[in-house]
Amino acid sequence: MLRQRARGPVLVLLALLWATLPVAPTLVSTSTVAYAVEPDEMLKDPKLEARARKISQNLRCLVCQNESIDESNAPLAKDLRILLRERLKAGDTDEEAVQYLVDRYGEYVLLKPRFAIHTLILWLGPFLVLAMGLIAAGIYLRRRMQASRQALASEAPLSEEERKRLGELLEKDVATRDGA
Amino acid sequence: MIIELGHFALVLALAVALYQTVVPLYGAHRNDARLMALAVPAAFVQFLLVSFAFAALVHAYVHSDFSVLNVWQNSHSAKPFIYKITGTWANHEGSMLLWVFILSLFTLAVAAFSGNLPLSLKARVLGVQGSISSAFLLYIVTVSSPFVRIPPDRVPLEGQGMNPLLQDPALAMHPPMLYAGYVGFSVAFAFAIAALMEGRVDSAWGRWVRPWTLAAWTFLTAGIALGSWWAYYELGWGGWWFWDPVENASFMPWLAGTALLHSAIVVEKRNALKTWTVLLALIAFSFSLIGTFLVRSGVLSSVHAFAVDPERGTFILAILAFFIGGSLFLYAIRANTLKIEGRFDPISREGALLLNNVLLSAATAAVFIGTLFPLIYEAVTGGGKITVGAPYFNLTFGTLIIPLLVILPVGPLLPWKRGNVKAVLGRLKGALVLTVLAFALSLTLLDASVRAAFGIALGVWVVAGALEEWAGRVMLFRAPLKVVFKRIASMPGSMWAMTLAHAGLGVVVLGIVMSTAWKQERITALQPGGKVQIAGFEVVYKGTRKATGPNYLAEQGLFEIYRDGRKVAEEISEKRTFLGRRGMPTTEVALMHYALGDLYIAIGDQTKMGRTVRVYFQPMIQLLWFGALLMVFGGFIGLLDRRFRVGVAERTESRLVAQPAE
Incomplete structure (x- = not known):
């Protein structure tokens, strides 16, 4: 009976967890941040410039360690920033501009690797670990509960004398607690 | 002379560490109380020797003894006194010595504060710690010695200087804190190995492990927070976390340690989740080892960095393989000897802590996979390069941490x-x-x-x-x-x-x-007198002047900050070029804290259009470090818990009342 009662809240909790998943990535993403863009590179059109900024945050400065071309002070990053802006000015969509750079510099230029066969482990790995953890925890809990039910079933009910003693103890417990 | 004595002390320490490994473990195996008791004096002697060696190196740095190769490579006589001391561990060899020094300190603490441990468990714990110490000391003595001299006829007059980015108060304290965290997990590791050897984990084990884990976690939290605070004001980008492999290397032991902290509670209170907790203790320290080595070996940027220094690389791999592989092997063959006890429903405190552990494990896996994937990819495809950057981590880690x-x-x-x-x-x-x-x-x-x-x-x-x-x-x-x-x-x-x-x-x-x-930002080129409006402030650029520090030359941008027409601050934002061969300039941003956020000004190069000036307003960003401070403070308070103290039996009134029921 107790188990059934517990099911409702579990479902609510799980639904809540599931519902929050899609919101996750953007919580920590830094969409308005900028570091090393120079004033003279910026495009006149603020919309176009905003697009350029957003794209360049996901492109790697190839000669740096773990810096996007948006953050880096390296000359190569500057060249890439300018190149990207030229493509956008020429009318490329975001995807086309990125593809243009990938064609020239390889997938290495992407800070966020594409979801493909060679990146399956990368993208699915963490969630595989989550699934395995949940399954293992579920198996563990089931076994524990089975063991506990068996233990309960094998235990003899309390005798009249034990019942009386238990009542006394509980009363004493309550009395001590109220006294404290 | 002191350097040679330090070197000699280190070699002696290696001998003592080997002794501390073999004798107590053998004694525990044979159940010989006399042999087991020798672990404590060994830990004490080892601490004395290692601390002498460490002090010898600090002495050489403080006195700018450039006849020592390591000092010449990493120090400069004009450096402020504090950075002469911290320069000791701002390089690979010195930091390894600091690591061993902290390890010997922790070992001493375990020896001194574990009077109520069963003798065999204590001997095994100290023995395992001795083995870790042996491996590191052997590494230092053979391939990574900071005590190498330059021949007397070629001793230079001036040192090459310390990396300027590291000459900073927060970063001076960052490595010792981080290492205290890493090394602290070695105690939990040693307890886990000892438990596997004894085939027994019970509530008492959980209670012994918890304070050590909490101490390690507290130090690591402080270390990571200091590192991100430093990145925020020193790197001049206004960022504070970049998902850089170096950061991830310290974040993984923190995540695993956090999980361990929570699962150890279940072991102590409910005598359940025991095998899992033992595994977590092994994992937390394994990540600490990986973090320690990989950060400085350079392997994270490319597999080829390993080939630059094959001697050290192979040694590091051997140590990692021995401790990580060995402990997991021991776990595989011995974990089933631990009796599984404790029952609970899915909806219970235990159930919640279990879910906490599953989510933290998955989040750790995201960081781990993302950090090592480029390396594995390069190795598997034979040189193929792929980048895993911040967007990946934000997506995966962020998704997994929200349910938590x-x-x-x-x-x-x-x-x-x-x-x-x-x-x-x-x-x-x-x-x-x-x-x-x-x-x-x-x-x-x-x-x-x-x-x-x-x-x-x-x-x-x-x-x-x-x-x-x-x-x-x-x-x-x-x-x-x-x-x-x-x-x-x-x-x-x-x-x-x-x-x-x-x-x-x-x-x-x-x-x-x-x-x-x-967050708001303004990036402009300003002539003297030029203005920038941001978040209700008016920032006026007054011009640039030259200045000299003790060991650097600086370009100082002068700024006046106005709010509602009133001047509220005058600030200086600097670019520093340090003496010595490491000539890259660093930024010293002008940083002002206001109730609603930080005003952050960094100057860039002089261009034809004027001086590049970056102004940011970072709303409420100080909450980040205030929150971290609360966590660290909480950790310290937790360590004061009287139940964690040695020899204090846990007896509360309710327990006494409940006891007759048994």
Whole structure:
């Protein structure tokens, strides 16, 4: 009976967890941040410039360690920033501009690797670990509960004398607690 | 002469460490009390020897003894005194020595403060610690010695200088804190190995492991927070976390250590999750080892970096393989000897802590896979290069950590064994109301995006949940004030620790979300007299002047800051070029803290259009480090818990009453 009662809240909790998943990535993403863009590179059109900024945050400065071309002070990053802006000015969509750079510099230029066969482990790995953890925890809990039910079933009910003693103890417990 | 004595002491320490490994472990195996008892004096002697060696190196740095190769490579006579000391560990060889020094300190602490441990367990723990010490000392003595001399006829007059980025107070304290965290997990590791050897884990084991884990976790939290604080004001980009492999290397042991901290509670209180907790202790220290080595070996940037120094690389791999592989092997063959006990429902405190562990493990896996994937990819494809950057980590780690934050306030309110979520949510009414309110207010009044509002609500939920749990515990507003004060005064340290750490985490979340969502930036080229408007401030650029520091030349940008037409501050933002061969300039940003956020000014190069000036307004970003401070403070309070202290038997009134029932 107790188990059934517990099911409702579990479902609510799980639904809540599931519902929050899609919101996750953007919580920590830094969409308005900028570091090393120079004033003279910026495009006149603020919309176009905003697009350029957003794209360049996901492109790697190839000669740096773990810096996007948006953050880096390296000359190569500057060249890439300018190149990207030229493509956008020429009318490329975001995807086309990125593809243009990938064609020239390889997938290495992407800070966020594409979801493909060679990146399956990368993208699915963490969630595989989550699934395995949940399954293992579920198996563990089931076994524990089975063991506990068996233990309960094998235990003899309390005798009249034990019942009386238990009542006394509980009363004493309550009395001590109220006294404290 | 002192250097040679230090070197000699280190070699002696290696001999003592080997002795400390072999004799007590053999004694425990043979059940020979005399042999086991030798572990304590060995730990003491080893500490004396290692600390002498470390002091010898510090001495050479302080006196700018450039006849020592390591000092010449990493120091400069004009450096301020404090950086002469911290320069000791701002390089590979010195930092390894610091690592061993902290390890010997922890070993000494275990030897001194474990009077109530069973002799065999104590001998095994100290023996395992001795083995770790042996490996590191052997590494230092053979391939990574900081005590190498330059031939007398070629001793240079001046050193090459320390990396300028590292000449900073926060970064001076960053490595010792980080290493204290890494090394602290070696105690939990040693306890886990000892438990596997003995084939026994019980509640007492959980209670012994918890304070050491908490100490390590507290240091590591402080170390990571210092590192990100430093990155924030020193790197000049206004960022504070870049998902850089070096950062990830310290973050993984922290995540695993956090999981361990929580699962060890279940071992102590409920005698359950024992095999899993032992495995976590092994994993936490394994990540510490990986973190220690990989950061300085350069292997994270490319596999080829390993080939530059094959001697050290192979040695490092051997140490990693021995301790990680060896401990996991021992676990595989011995874990089933640990008796599985303890029963509980899915909806219970244990169940919540288990879910906490599953989510933290998955989040750790995301960081681990993302950090090592480029390396593995390069190795497997034979040179293929791929980048895994911040967007990947934000997506995967962010997704996995949100459910954790959602369940966080619920867990501590669930009773052991069997609970009811509805009842718990009833006790979190205030937090629920505040959360909904925070969401609605940020969406309407503060003009936040749905995502930002959700993030703020999540942070409020965690903070308010922690506070409401505390309020319920002390019966705030429900009992007379006298009772409330009595309850506050008698609340155990570990409970304070939980409340502070949980609330601190919520504050960190708030800092992250707000500073990200409402960050403002202005990047312009300014002539002297030029102005920038940002977040209600007017920043006026007055010009640039040259200045000299003790060991650097600086270009100082002068700024005046106005609010509502009134001058509120005069600030200097610098670019420094340091003496010595390391000529790259560093930025010293002008940083002003206001109630609603930080004003952050960094100067760049002089161009034809004027001086490049970057001005940021970072709303509420200080919450991030304030939250981290709360977590660290909570950790220290937790360490003061009297139940953790040696020799204090855990006897509360309710226990005494409950005992006759057995």
